[in-house]
Amino acid sequence: MASQRALLPRSAPAASGVSSRSIAALLDRLEAAPIECHSLMVVRRGHVVAEGWWAPYSAERPHVLYSLTKSFTSVAVGLAIADGLLSLDDRVVDVLPGHVPDGITEQARRITVHHLLSMTAGHPTDSLADAWELEPDDLVKGFLRLPFAVPEGTRHTYDNSTTLLLARMVEAVTGRGLDDFLDDRLFRPMGVDHAEWDRVKSGAVFGFHGLHLTTEAVAAFGELLLRGGVWDGQQLVPRAWVELATGRHIDCEPFEDGTEQADFSCGYGYQFWMSRHGYHGHGAFGQQCVVVPSHDLVVAVTAEGEAQALFDALWDCLLPGLDQPGSDQCDEQLAERLRRLSLSPVPGSASPVPGSAGAPGSVSAVLDASTDGSALPDGTTVTVDSTDGGWLVRFESLFDVEVGHGGWRESSPLGGPVVAAGAWQGGTFVADLYVITTPHRVRLVVDGESGRASATWSTVPLTGPRLELHLRSPLMTRPDVA
Incomplete structure (x- = not known):
């Protein structure tokens, strides 16, 4: 594949105040953890200090982000609000009147942009499957028809449908597809020309999942947030929205019952999770954009496994190595290790063992x-x-x-x-x-x-x-x- 233009400058770890030994320790920890990493990019003080892809994964290939997509939809909502087209108090029933079923409850009529962003509509569980079953041709209608367990705004329940509704609301007020809107307002100004989207049958993007980006584009998004929405001197996203979206709005419980999920128990923002250090956008199986403003740090990861193991490794291995002395020799050793990262091909021979049932041809x-x-x-x-x-x-x-x-x-x-x-x-x-x-x-x-x-x-x-x-x-x- 053709190489993409670099979005972020590079530097040796020591030049940006990172010990290469801490990154090596992070790699060691990840290799021993119940998570199979596919890519890792560490950005400190605006510079990429470590990057690696485990072959056959590679730098230039976009990768599905699963629910990390939600954080990009949040930015789209913020842009529509900044344009005066939408507000946090706007109700679903007013913005999407053609999708309102007869006989809905008063609580359904009160659901606003704020409730969707914070996932506090009041449903007892993720509503997606039930909403789809109720209304196979209109998920918005299905969402509004479902019963509520608690009053709106009082409890966070991780709910994919809320983000799909936000995507449809952005499209309704802007008159554009969510993908086109973000291409124009976010991706192209950043130099990201390889955003790809999975879609529902109608051709619309999911909104709550399905965005594909390279690891560097994910890291650049984290850096944009860290800089208050500024990219290359241009205010792409209002600083006030970045602060609002990445701030804590509601208590939350881990979305996997019975598991220790320390970095998913710190509260929820507007389609962002609060962490023990900073905040993050999260996608299933370990797709992460981690932002730690207090350490001027961004980490982007694609993976297959449990995300909490990644956070534990970051806090235990990487943070202690910030602002610690390094050396050129250690930086070179780390760079060589990162170049050689690979998943193991299946071991064995090019032909069946003689005498076995398999034919060579x-x-x-x-x-x-x-x-x-x-x-x-x-x-x-x-x-x-x-x-x-x-x-x-x-x-x-x-x-x-x-x-x-x-x-x-x-x-x-x-x-x-x-x-x-x-x-x-x-x-x-x-x-x-x-x-x-x-x-x-x-x-x-x-x-x-x-x-x-x-x-x-x-x-x-x-x-x-x-x-x-x-x-x-x-x-x-x-x-x-x-």
């Missing part, structure tokens, strides 16, 4: 989808054909994927990229298929002896398990994220 099997997290339909015929330096894997009537041996091979069978590596382990062919614009991968296992195969997600995407859906660009689905 081609093997076929039938997919068993009985296991949890299956990525493909039951009964799909899977054929593995040898090619130069790898294999061509055919999923009958669906698509073909290229797989490398000892390295990664990329293909775009349905328009979206997948990067894969595999090997023979005895008479079994094993491959990892990375849906490289997401945190997720599929482990393919083809047993040459039994003639059975499986294709299982490492973590099932929130937009559903069918692999074909995630190999299309842009991803288009109904808004049914759980």
Whole structure:
């Protein structure tokens, strides 16, 4: 892929008051934690002091942010308010009158922009699935029809629907799609020319998830917030809105019951989480934009795993290394380590072990989808054909994927990229298929002896398990994220 223009200046860690040893300790901690990092960028005093991508992930490729998207929608709301088109007290029923069902409660009529931003509408749980079930063709109507558990403004409940409503309200008052509005007012002025969006069936963007950006664009967004909405001398976002959105508005409880979530228990702003240090925009599986104003620090991460482990590592390893002495030698050692970051390709040989059931040229099997997290339909015929330096894997009537041996091979069978590596382990062919614009991968296992195969997600995407859906660009689905 073509390289993108740098958005942020670079410096050695020591020149920006960061000990390389602290970043190395952070890497050590992350490698031992229950989180698989895909990228990391540390920005101190406005300069990138450390950056790395675990191959096959790479710097130039946009990555889905999941709910970190919500923080960008918050900025869009702030811009519409600054333009005089919207206010915190505006009610959903007034801004979106064509989406108001008959017979709604008085509380539903009172829901305002403030309640949506702070996720304090009063529903007992995330309303998305129930709202969709009530109104398959209009999620706004479904949201307004649902019963409330507490009065508006009194309790925070993490609720994806609130952000979808905000996106539709911004579009209603600006007359533009949320993506076009943010391109014009935020991304293009920042120099970000590679924002991509997943969409609902109508073609509208989700608003609460589905934005794809490079790691550096996420870090630049954090730096914009840290500087009070100023970018390259231009006030892109009003300082007052940045302070309001990233300030604490309501107490909150961890959105995962029974888990220790210290950095999700500090309060909630306007589509931002408060942290033990600073605040952050958060996306499922570890997509993070962490801003720590007191230390002039921004950290951007893409990953697959539990986000709290990342925060624990940041506070324990990185913060103690700020404003500590460093050395050129340590900086060079860290830079070399960051250049060599890689996930491990599947180990094994280029051909089946002699005497095993697998044939060196081609093997076929039938997919068993009985296991949890299956990525493909039951009964799909899977054929593995040898090619130069790898294999061509055919999923009958669906698509073909290229797989490398000892390295990664990329293909775009349905328009979206997948990067894969595999090997023979005895008479079994094993491959990892990375849906490289997401945190997720599929482990393919083809047993040459039994003639059975499986294709299982490492973590099932929130937009559903069918692999074909995630190999299309842009991803288009109904808004049914759980």
